[in-house]
Amino acid sequence: MSQPIIKIDNLSKLYRLGEVGTGTLSHDLNRWWKTKVLRREDPYSIVGAINDRTQAAQKGEHVWALRDINLELQEGDVLGIIGKNGAGKSTLLKLLSQITSPTTGRIRARGRMASLLEVGTGFHPEMTGRENIYMNGTIMGMRKREITSKLDEIVDFSGVAKYLDTPVKRYSSGMTVRLGFAIAAHLEPEILVVDEVLAVGDAEFQKKAVGKMQDVSKSHGRTVLFVSHNMAAVKTLCKKGMVLVNGCQRFEGNITDAIDFYQDNNALVTAENNHWEFGNNAENDNIRVTSIKISPLNGTTMDIGSGVQIEIIFFNKIKDITEDLTFEIVNKDDVLVFHHGFVFAKDRNSKLGEHKITAAIPPHLLNANIYSMNLIFGQSQRYVLFRQDRICAFEIENIPMENNMTILPGVVRPMIDYSLECHDSSTTNSSLRIEDRRTEPPIKVDGFEPRATPDSCGTKLPSKQIKKNTHALPKIIDLPKILDPRGNLSFVESEQHIPFAIKRAYWIYDVPGGEIRGSHAFKQSQEFIIALSGSFEVVLNDGLQEKSFFLNRSFYGLYVPEMYWRTIKNFSTNALALVLASTSFDQEDYIRDFHQFNKAKENV
């Protein structure tokens, strides 16, 4: 092993808590007298106090923001420093970049070290982009001629060429950040120290920035120290990882192990069966959180389709305020999936005592992942009364989709209905094939002709209704046998059995829990519904009466004329409905409100 490029030995940093300023002259004189003249211990230092922010600070207390950090990095190493807020990450960066000096220990490094704790340091709003490139570049330790030689590259990378001679105060914040980063990216230090600057800027720019940093470390063999909350970025960028907890170095090694270590140690309490009892661990002057229970909303396993039920029991200590509870769901990559709150005490009517809030995250929202929850209590949706990040964690299991066992990428995994229109590329004009057909009469093929089967399911609409409804009636229509177990849809292609030209086809599946789906009517569109698998019930309402049709995977389908309120329910397991429609998708065609439908029916 060659000599490390950075060597950190027993590095510690002590901070004084509380207000600094008043009374410090007497403290200073006292300390100087005791330590320097009498050679005693510093009277104001409480030795051994660790940086645990949850404990209230005593007056004049000192705290170790960093304690005994040892680290050696070789040339080309990319180290990710992770830890909770207040774990000492920023302090370590400040020490490394010589912004403040350590209390004990030593850092030795070889070569030029540049720190990027902020982009665009020293930018003056009145100066032009060009002047600021020189200003910022020299602050970062570049020489003027070095900047001149790289000016074109910097301008090119930042994409602000057009505004180079415009004062920076006229720049958008994104442009300022891009310019700042472009300068930093063209520094050529042997060691680069980067704070979470990538959190700003648009997605495209972030990608560019991470790419540039990878480029710097890989192709130029530079050493990078990167601090971030963004596990995804840390993972892509770093090879080594270090976890800081309350100022102490708790883990050092491979980045994947470091992230796992961090996440395992992050939930406040690990609990059996997703039930957390907090005792006094989650308490302040306003709120005491007693317990949290997380369970599947439907069924027994927590998977994508089950939904999540969250039950929070807490003791409220303030009355007569407007109070709200907010929770944030954060996934393993530290992406905030959502932030949702309930104002549980409106108009200043909060009460003392124990409360229980039960909330449900709907099924088909969260993808398979490990989630942690941040719990926040607020007053008037403005002040934070209580906040505990990562108060608990839970896992959502995958359910295979179309026999694909792997977890699909993405933060959420919603269930999405879709419709399909087929453009036939074999015809020279690429118009809709279905549309062409419309002008031709349906071709009759042996034995199969659209016909009504009035009683195949024992359903017949009452005669009173027939009189009132001048338009077509719903009917069951026979179909050729669906032979292929996966559902061969050649009969759809041939279009011989459906009494209209098909302009749109889509599927409706069930939602666990026997949910009602597809409840609406169409002004123009007729439909033909087929059970491709399983069974379900189609309920039709013409404004006077409701009629139910039971469909299963057999040899008939249901024809639904326009202006019928149609609902599909009681799906069996894995039921799948194929809906063929006579018009293409048109928002205007939908009637989604039942009252509106009734009104429209009366007008007919």
Next chain:
Amino acid sequence: MNTYNIDIKPKKHLLDINFKEIWFYRDLLYMFVKRSIITVYKQTILGPIWFIIQPLMTTAMYMLVFGRIAKISTDGLPQILFYLSSIVIWNYFSESFNQTAHTFNQNAQIFGKVYFPRLIIPLAEILSGLIKFFIQFSFFIIIYLYFLFIGNTNIQPNWTLALVPVYIALMAGIGLAAGLIFSALTTKYRDLNHLLTFGIQLLMYATPVIYPVSTIPEKYKIFILANPLTPILEGFRYAFLGAGHFSWDSLAYSGGFMTISLFIGIIIFHQTERNFIDTV
């Protein structure tokens, strides 16, 4: 192989000041000077003319208040030359002092984010002050030459004109030293900020700016002469106008004062810069 060029330790030796590093950052020094000069007159109509208007208006006001109303002697010199020369050199001192005294507080934002030798900032203030001084000084020279050749006055420029650069250097040095000490102390004891503005104002009255030393009653003279700025102002005026007096002893006194205070200032400043961000 032990070639670590960066070595961060808790305590540095009092005199461990890396002048080589300051030299390496000379481009930054240049940029800071440029910044403070050009940002002053960005989006103004008169631009750098403001540097001249300020001493001109002050001179006019002094002529009215101290010359006409209070009738303070100017050693028989034209009032405009007396006041303008004093104001130009005094302004340089007060600017230097005032600007460098705010080094830490005004640049906390930058200091909290990036490392460079902190001494660059006060040095840049001194240098940009020097540029402003030369603009005002040229203006003074124009008026001076007018009086010298056209005006009917008893101005007697003499050989001590050769010492003018020394006077300027002394002013810069003492202003820097005072500013460094002040800036270091204000990071912890903000009270000094309040003291600064009127402190400089009071110091002006304790220095022969609006009056010549010759008008001071004998029993107070010792206090005025103890002020290390007195020989500089007197010497500066003597060189151009020939009134007042000049002595090597008092000049040496000022020089000695500057050297010692600058030495102390740099040490205090250097000790403060290492941890000031924790207390600011």
